[in-house]
Amino acid sequence: MAEPRSPLGKAFVAGDHGNHAAGIGVTLRERKNLSIIQITAWADSIPAVLTAIGSATGLVLQNKPGLGRVAGEKSVFGFAPGRYFVVSATPDLETRLRSAISAELGTMVDLTHGRTVIRIGGPRSEWVISKLFAIDFSEHAFPVAYGRATLHHDIHTNIQRIDDETFDLYVFRTFARSFWLTLGHAAEEVGYRVE
Template structure:
């Protein structure tokens, strides 16, 4: 099948930037068992949405209409459910993630230009998941954030940096965090994260 310009449609596989350093198995200090597990999450859609001043509530309503996820008002709140996630990353700015590959197109229809902007980041972000009883402890070594459940409840998110590496972190379950980093920095950050996990032992899966 060809597009309107006569160019054949080609299915392009999205290759992970972690491939050269991704080593499945157990690593580090395993004397007491693995304290955390690391994996790469590959959602089909990662979309950033930004509301113009005064349009935040309308944008939150549009996110609910498209994803079925009801966001609390304000930055930092979020929800993760059924292969989808949505969370605030800054005042008036949100991320929406889904296993459906048409999320950006859906938002383009639901968010008019006078409400805000829609940016498809699906090919620009790598999502790394850390889970386990020591996940909070490991992340606290890298980021100056309180990762306790009261300060960082399930569903909520924070935007932060580790040195020059920008990260958006969502607590997607009680002992599980998803870290969104630029693809160009993903390999370097993965190495740093693995090093931070060595003390408690970790499994790459």
């Protein structure tokens, strides 16, 4: 199966941009070849769904809002009560999850072709995304692996912190190019690299 064409198109320009004379503040890249599955658990089945996600992915998740796990190219995070994003670089993710989670436990939607994942990393990543979202991105308020659902104007975004300086931003493919350009503008003052 061919890799889907990036929605970023000509807006994706590799190299250094903005005010990078004093160094690069952030790096931007599009994460590709991911499976993205959204799971919604029925209210009384949340513990069973979390156990099933753990058995299918090896990522054990506690039943606490926003809590998540990251291991290499796979991750899981809650972004609303009973709602979870499960992400992996393996094409059989949906099959493994469907074998572990029955319709009696909740619903599952494959968002792989409906979302674009933009990774922002670097020492000024918190600063740059704080310009776009009214969220405290400091590590005590938004710890590693934590996830949130939010908006930048009308662009819905799911965000997960990957490590101290890195965040994954999940946006609808139809808004990806516009959001990418907005993110670039927000990063201009600190200098950014597109990889």
